[in-house]
Amino acid sequence: xxxxxxxxxxxxxxxxxxxxxxxxxxxxxxxxxxxxxxxxxxxxxxxxxxxxxxxxxxxxxxxxxxxxxxxxxxxxxxxxxxxxxxxxxxxxxxxxxxxxxxxxxxxxxxxxxxxxxxxxxxxxxxxxxxxxxxxxxxxxxxxxxxxxxxxxxxxxxxxxxxxxxxxxxxxxxxxxxxxxxxxxxxxxxxxxxxxxxxxxxxxxxxxxxxxxxxxxxxxxxxxxxxxxxxxxxxxxxxxxxxxxxxxxxxxxxxxxxxxxxxxxxxxxxxxxxxxxxxxxxxxxxxxxxxxxxxxxxxxxxxxxxxxxxx
Numbered sequence: 001x002x003x004x005x006x007x008x009x010x011x012x013x014x015x016x017x018x019x020x021x022x023x024x025x026x027x028x029x030x031x032x033x034x035x036x037x038x039x040x041x042x043x044x045x046x047x048x049x050x051x052x053x054x055x056x057x058x059x060x061x062x063x064x065x066x067x068x069x070x071x072x073x074x075x076x077x078x079x080x081x082x083x084x085x086x087x088x089x090x091x092x093x094x095x096x097x098x099x100x101x102x103x104x105x106x107x108x109x110x111x112x113x114x115x116x117x118x119x120x121x122x123x124x125x126x127x128x129x130x131x132x133x134x135x136x137x138x139x140x141x142x143x144x145x146x147x148x149x150x151x152x153x154x155x156x157x158x159x160x161x162x163x164x165x166x167x168x169x170x171x172x173x174x175x176x177x178x179x180x181x182x183x184x185x186x187x188x189x190x191x192x193x194x195x196x197x198x199x200x201x202x203x204x205x206x207x208x209x210x211x212x213x214x215x216x217x218x219x220x221x222x223x224x225x226x227x228x229x230x231x232x233x234x235x236x237x238x239x240x241x242x243x244x245x246x247x248x249x250x251x252x253x254x255x256x257x258x259x260x261x262x263x264x265x266x267x268x269x270x271x272x273x274x275x276x277x278x279x280x281x282x283x284x285x286x287x288x289x290x291x292x293x294x295x296x297x298x299x300x301x302x303x304x305x306x307x308x309x310x
Contacts, residue, residue: 021211
């Protein structure tokens, strides 16, 4: 494991921000950390980054306790913060030079890493420009460039696509996948569920300072997978057909929108063959049929009772 968090506790006076939180991040994976605002994500990331002290529990990075090996851990971390962390009056190159020196890079190696980071983030032609002239997406990409100069083993990305255009967002997501292919493990937080679906191998859902669910997307959806929706496109729909389907054992609901039939049934019940039989007996033809399983969004809402942007 590259990260091990056990029974982590953080208090702010009488408020418990983290209440025995625990999870692991495997080496070589993109790990999603989800939760409504105030759930404890930012505090967790701040502790992992070495910026915030904790009151109890254990945080290990590559087997080493973070608070005992703070400087050693920080040298192997790349941090992409939620808020832009750049010097607006320095050029892109000068920003990278500054952050590279913080990580101990010098001379030819530093220059090579700067060129590499600029090329990787698509900013080579803007190296002499100052970030105050950049779009939001370009600033985000320069933020990433600053975080990867020293080839960190773990990159923590805290909502790196907030407030940017779709093209920049796509560029960043593809960059994250490439960084992962190149060997970096990544902890990723986002308010955009579609991003998490696209890039994360495993996910932890945090609420009220606790991990309330943890696993792959399929493992998380199985937590609430008691029903499924079958969408059937027909040549025609009639009242008798709908009422007949509603009486089938295992069917909870059947409704029509034009010639589209939506049937909600219990997973594991053998209701579908009977539904198809009723459709056939009504002389309607099936144009298409598809099954909808529970989504990551429905898991999140079911478990937290709150939308991601509450």
